[in-house]
Amino acid sequence: MFLGTHHPRLDDKGRLTLPAKYRDALAGGLMVTKGQDHCLYVFPRAEFEQMARKVAEAPFTNEAVRAYQRYLFAGTDEQRPDGQGRVLIAPELRRYAGLTKECVVIGAINRLEIWDAQAWQRYMDEHEQRYAETREEVFPGLF
Numbered sequence: 222m223f224l225g226t227h228h229p230r231l232d233d234k235g236r237l238t239l240p241a242k243y244r245d246a247l248a249g250g251l252m253v254t255k256g257q258d259h260c261l262y263v264f265p266r267a268e269f270e271q272m273a274r275k276v277a278e279a280p281f282t283n284e285a286v287r288a289y290q291r292y293l294f295a296g297t298d299e300q301r302p303d304g305q306g307r308v309l310i311a312p313e314l315r316r317y318a319g320l321t322k323e324c325v326v327i328g329a330i331n332r333l334e335i336w337d338a339q340a341w342q343r344y345m346d347e348h349e350q351r352y353a354e355t356r357e358e359v360f361p362g363l364f
Contacts, residue, residue, distance in 0.1 A: 225327070226326075227325070236309050247302060250299060253311070258344065260318055260341075298310075321337055323339070
């Protein structure tokens with residue numbers, strides 16, 4: 222399970238050092254793809270394969286399904302961390318997420334999310350109050 226918030230830096234070659242606590246779970250390979258909210262999602266390979274099978278089962282006769290499948294799969298890059306736990310973030314993915322040197326990596330249960338540090342701060346500023354006010358109707362029976 223991926224949890225927590227980390228603040229790695231993107232190096233001049235476009236590599237990001239993954240937090241040490243996640244490296245074992247990602248050592249077998251990982252998939253970096255465009256996420257919602259202009260962040261990047263990082264899935265362990267096996268987790269991504271499960272999700273991809275579900276997405277592929279959707280009816281391709283539906284235009285929205287085809288568009289989602291194209292965007293998701295065309296924007297996915299397979300990576301394997303190097304000996305120092307670094308992964309190369311493809312230029313197109315860096316552009317999509319607006320990544321600069323300062324990044325934030327958050328754990329989101331079954332995936333990591335990579336955010337530009339300023340974009341993450343804006344997101345938090347915009348959503349913090351809503352989170353504080355979340356009531357049972359969002360997640361019935363959770364609290």
